[in-house]
Amino acid sequence: MKKKLMAGFTSAALLASIPVNVLAEPAQKWQNVNVNELLHEQNGSLFNSENYDFVKYSQIESKLNELAKKSKRVSVKKSTYQSSQGHAMFTVEIADSKVKGKEGHQKGLRKKMLKSPEKAQDFLKKHPDFKVPVMINGSIHGTEFIGTDAVLQLVERFALDNDPETKEILNDHILIFNVVSNPDGRIDATRFNGKGIDLNRDFITQSQPETKHVVDLITEWNPMVFLDLHGYVKNYGGAKHPGLIEPCTPPHNPNYEYDLFSKWAMDQAKSMENEIVSQRANYENTNTATSRVDYKGMEGTYIPQRDDAAGWDDYPPIFTPMYAMYHGAYGYTLEAPTNDWDGVRWTYDAIIGALKFSGENKNEMIHDQIEVFKRGVNFDHPFHHEGFFPKAYILTDNQEDKTALQKAVEHLQANDITVSKAQQTFSFEGVSYPKGTYIVEMDQAKAGLANTMLWDGEDISNDTPAMYDISAWSLPELWGFEAHQVPANAALTAKTTAVKSVKESGQVIGNGPFAVSNSSVKAVELANSFINRGYEVKRGKDGTFYLPASAKRELSALVKEQPMTVETKSIPKDAQLLQRQIVTILRDGGLNKSQSHAGTLAALKRLGFHVRELTPAEVAKQGLGDTDVFIYSGSSSMISTSLTGGNKGFGLENAAELAAFKGKVTEYIASGGKYIAVGAGASAASRTLGLTNVTVNSGGGNSNGIVKVNYGSHSVTAGYHSTDYGFVYAPAWYTNTGSTDVLASYENSDSYFVAGHWRGTTRTAAKGQPVIVKEKGKDVLLIGLEPGFRDHTDYLFRLLSNSIFTK
Numbered sequence: 001m002k003k004k005l006m007a008g009f010t011s012a013a014l015l016a017s018i019p020v021n022v023l024a025e026p027a028q029k030w031q032n033v034n035v036n037e038l039l040h041e042q043n044g045s046l047f048n049s050e051n052y053d054f055v056k057y058s059q060i061e062s063k064l065n066e067l068a069k070k071s072k073r074v075s076v077k078k079s080t081y082q083s084s085q086g087h088a089m090f091t092v093e094i095a096d097s098k099v100k101g102k103e104g105h106q107k108g109l110r111k112k113m114l115k116s117p118e119k120a121q122d123f124l125k126k127h128p129d130f131k132v133p134v135m136i137n138g139s140i141h142g143t144e145f146i147g148t149d150a151v152l153q154l155v156e157r158f159a160l161d162n163d164p165e166t167k168e169i170l171n172d173h174i175l176i177f178n179v180v181s182n183p184d185g186r187i188d189a190t191r192f193n194g195k196g197i198d199l200n201r202d203f204i205t206q207s208q209p210e211t212k213h214v215v216d217l218i219t220e221w222n223p224m225v226f227l228d229l230h231g232y233v234k235n236y237g238g239a240k241h242p243g244l245i246e247p248c249t250p251p252h253n254p255n256y257e258y259d260l261f262s263k264w265a266m267d268q269a270k271s272m273e274n275e276i277v278s279q280r281a282n283y284e285n286t287n288t289a290t291s292r293v294d295y296k297g298m299e300g301t302y303i304p305q306r307d308d309a310a311g312w313d314d315y316p317p318i319f320t321p322m323y324a325m326y327h328g329a330y331g332y333t334l335e336a337p338t339n340d341w342d343g344v345r346w347t348y349d350a351i352i353g354a355l356k357f358s359g360e361n362k363n364e365m366i367h368d369q370i371e372v373f374k375r376g377v378n379f380d381h382p383f384h385h386e387g388f389f390p391k392a393y394i395l396t397d398n399q400e401d402k403t404a405l406q407k408a409v410e411h412l413q414a415n416d417i418t419v420s421k422a423q424q425t426f427s428f429e430g431v432s433y434p435k436g437t438y439i440v441e442m443d444q445a446k447a448g449l450a451n452t453m454l455w456d457g458e459d460i461s462n463d464t465p466a467m468y469d470i471s472a473w474s475l476p477e478l479w480g481f482e483a484h485q486v487p488a489n490a491a492l493t494a495k496t497t498a499v500k501s502v503k504e505s506g507q508v509i510g511n512g513p514f515a516v517s518n519s520s521v522k523a524v525e526l527a528n529s530f531i532n533r534g535y536e537v538k539r540g541k542d543g544t545f546y547l548p549a550s551a552k553r554e555l556s557a558l559v560k561e562q563p564m565t566v567e568t569k570s571i572p573k574d575a576q577l578l579q580r581q582i583v584t585i586l587r588d589g590g591l592n593k594s595q596s597h598a599g600t601l602a603a604l605k606r607l608g609f610h611v612r613e614l615t616p617a618e619v620a621k622q623g624l625g626d627t628d629v630f631i632y633s634g635s636s637s638m639i640s641t642s643l644t645g646g647n648k649g650f651g652l653e654n655a656a657e658l659a660a661f662k663g664k665v666t667e668y669i670a671s672g673g674k675y676i677a678v679g680a681g682a683s684a685a686s687r688t689l690g691l692t693n694v695t696v697n698s699g700g701g702n703s704n705g706i707v708k709v710n711y712g713s714h715s716v717t718a719g720y721h722s723t724d725y726g727f728v729y730a731p732a733w734y735t736n737t738g739s740t741d742v743l744a745s746y747e748n749s750d751s752y753f754v755a756g757h758w759r760g761t762t763r764t765a766a767k768g769q770p771v772i773v774k775e776k777g778k779d780v781l782l783i784g785l786e787p788g789f790r791d792h793t794d795y796l797f798r799l800l801s802n803s804i805f806t807k
Helices: 012-017 057-070 103-115 117-126 146-160 164-172 183-188 209-221 258-278 320-325 341-360 362-377 403-414 447-454 475-480 521-532 549-559 598-606 616-622 645-650 655-670 679-688 761-766 794-805
Strands: 074-082 088-094 132-138 173-178 225-231 330-336 392-396 420-422 426-428 431-433 438-441 482-486 496-498 514-516 545-547 565-568 583-586 611-614 629-633 674-678 695-698 704-711 723-729 732-735 740-746 753-757 770-775 780-783
Touching: 057 074, 057 088, 057 146, 057 183, 074 209, 088 146, 088 209, 103 117, 103 209, 103 362, 117 362, 132 146, 132 209, 132 341, 132 362, 146 164, 146 173, 146 225, 146 341, 164 173, 164 341, 173 209, 173 341, 209 320, 209 403, 225 320, 225 341, 258 330, 258 341, 258 362, 320 330, 330 341, 341 362, 362 447, 392 403, 403 438, 403 447, 403 475, 403 521, 403 794, 447 475, 475 482, 475 723, 475 794, 514 521, 514 549, 521 545, 521 549, 521 794, 583 598, 598 611, 598 629, 598 794, 611 616, 616 655, 629 679, 655 674, 674 679, 674 794, 679 695, 679 732, 679 780, 695 761, 723 794, 780 794
Parallel strands: 132 173, 132 225, 225 330, 583 611, 583 629, 629 674, 674 780
Antiparallel strands: 074 088, 088 173, 392 438, 392 482, 420 438, 420 496, 426 431, 514 545, 514 565, 695 732, 704 723, 704 740, 704 753, 732 770, 740 770, 770 780
């Protein structure tokens, strides 16, 4: 039985005895209804096997401010970013009162590590009383409520308590808490944020404000330890080892300095495990009857690297702690066993174990963190084979449209990566590069992060039987710019200076009509903005957009803000007049705790389309109305009639509703509507709906990566080279395509799979097979690639706009 609410705990003895819900409201029976009139806060999630009276988002700010008033140790800061739904995000910094007010000095020491790592190591040898920053990230997945509740308990303890253990931890650390990493998800009881994006998959892309907030904290503090609080893992390690604490199984990304991480990671994980086990008598086993988790009988936890060979890897930099590792942090995901106050207690105890370990070993651990930066600055990576890291990357782009390159350079800089500019014209390998060319020189502190963003990636299919998530993400290939490697032993004579401002202005040449190249997301967005303003915009067969002379004043104002050159050209006679398109996308309400349509939706909005979402039930009931383009992107289960549990409300109720959905879509297409299916799931659903007779093949959900695609000469593929890049996730391809026109196929070569993970016979079977097909006689298009994947694949977004504009 839960303890009653307490006003607060003020002693270590009291804390040690009760994992109480110190900051929560009195317990209430869980029900899945709106409970806050203003925010409509949910009381729990049907996806969680347990639910409890967690602290509501609306209570958090006042509680933090109350603690700040009571304690000189505490600073509460509101982020300059808001969540995607406009909610505030809070950072709490806690340090011994002697350090309070000297945060700038502490941060200055952290920056010295990046510029002069050897001097920083010498300084710290002479000042062993320094404090190390540890960052703790609360509940990046909204339904994993326990993370934020554990953070709130820790904040209260370190704000108010004065027991020896608390004082010792504060003597060694500065604690940085990102209290609610996903406010939208906590309010709505969703894993994702208000835009449907899984924030713990966004750290290479950083498309969301919540992610940018975390990135800013990491680059501000360069924390020595980073703890990311999650749930729920009950029995990966068996009944006696509930929960999960990283480090991870192989494969490990080769861009890490993994030898330095491994030196400490396992021992710190064991310290967390030992702390949890030592406190097991204090757990209440509130939900043991249903959860089958016996906290009082714990003998340890599941540590993937120790207890398994594969399946929980740290390869992609999309996860929060893996991203933090590129900033020298010892990064860990902690997965509590249950969604209740025992789960909160487990998380709390694990964090205390981590802090005890980092306090005891801070001198050696911080030395090795600085060693990561020293290897980068000195261009000396003994853990890597010679030549793994290039000397530099030369970054180039389409001279008429540099928007993708500008985005990339700004992104690199926001991630603490130094970008330089050539001060004069230079040559490399027979190619002349103009003054102003961007160069990323790899003798810098965070060379590993620079390389993982700019490299082509690698094929790791034979390295491991399974991957936890994506295995390839190259910014040049998927954002649409060139990154030319300068080998480690090559001579590069370019004189450079560090870039301070990236902003470049574009220009409009002549008096019109004006040709806007179909070359980037920004170019399509520009064209759409003039369509929406009521201008007569036409599109040539090659995808080029043509604006009338009357648009010059507004065009000049817009192009001034973008590095884009727009020239005067004659409009081809066969150019097609474009109309504003009413685009509808099928809404995934949250199947299996995700919104599978969210990436495509984000891509469409960035391209400048106005998009409305309709659920499967809404389509079945009301049809598609005045929709010009209907897009199905995501899970085939959106039209399932047999969903259960938390998924039940996101599909169709019964066979009659499926028949109604099918009838509405068939009627819409018969009356001239355009239908686009994106990905394997949507393609399979299209066959179920009777919209195509092609055979939809899939490489399976564990396969993903960058591929080479042969794009045909067609309006749908305009702007792409005959052989160019694509991205696949659960790769699809089509056979029995006699009723279709084939617009693109995987390259018919053994090297068509560029980077990622795709094993088995399906990879061979897909070689040379169709990947974009259009039905003859009706406007039904199937795309087996993932052109809008997680708001990351900018270079492929134009496959969506091309498909929408093609008549």
